[in-house]
Amino acid sequence: MKILVSTDIEGVAGVVHQQQVRAGNPEYERARVLMTHEANAAIAGAFDAGATEVLVNDSHGDFRNMPAELLDPRAHYVLGKPRYLGMMAGVDQGVDAVCMVGYHSRAQGRGILAHTTNSFAFSRVRFNGDEVGEAAMYGALAGEYGVPVVMASGDDAFIAEHQPLFPEAVFVQTKRATGQTSGISLSPQAAREAIRAGVIAALRRERPRPYVMKVPATVRIQTQTTALADLFCQWPTLERIGADEIGFEAPTVEAAVRMVNCLSAMSSMLR
Structure with missing residues (x-):
């Protein structure tokens, strides 16, 4: 069983402000470590559930946030840009399932640090008339490769938006949004334990159907x-x-x- 873990930062426990997600700020250096440990929790859960190989995709910003020396050595690290499949790079490597860790609400959503791909450029993005965020776009991209999203973590607004798209996935709430840059968060340790347990539960279930978007x-x-x-x-x-x-x-x-x-x-x- 081969698993892809796609890891963003805005949905990570303890992250609520732009300074935590942009390189060059002291708080970013702490947040990128929190991001890495949540990725490690998902990696550990995948191996606990019987995975034979795990790819972990650094999916935030310039795609080179997580210190490589802190990552679980059993995983392979997908990093750097440009790359054609972006946050879902690695899904073309014969993986069986995708776990989304640290994801967030779409642009104009009610979640913490809500945006879609680029908050400077895009106010709203619609595919086939439906507003989409990164999880919807990349979940559909995984589906195009025949791969389902089985687990996802982030705040309550992210979960509310995406449960209808991935109804059979396991969702882990790391925090509750009270504003664009405020929330009530689990401790990092509690979030990691929940993510690890969520991945185990997701991979021990019957594999769900991939999310398929109508094309063209x-x-x-x-x-x-x-x-x-x-x-x-x-x-x-x-x-x-x-x-x-x-x-x-x-x-x-x-x-x-x-x-x-x-x-x-x-x-x-x-x-």
């Missing part, structure tokens, strides 16, 4: 500024729908996700 997909993106819409529509195949809204059609979920990530990278021109 219609993608609509509301940008944070009209200048960003100006910039993105330099791409010839993108359509200007409104002052701050663009759209395109994607033949696959992978194509949609890759375009979103390309636009995110383009947005750095206007920072």
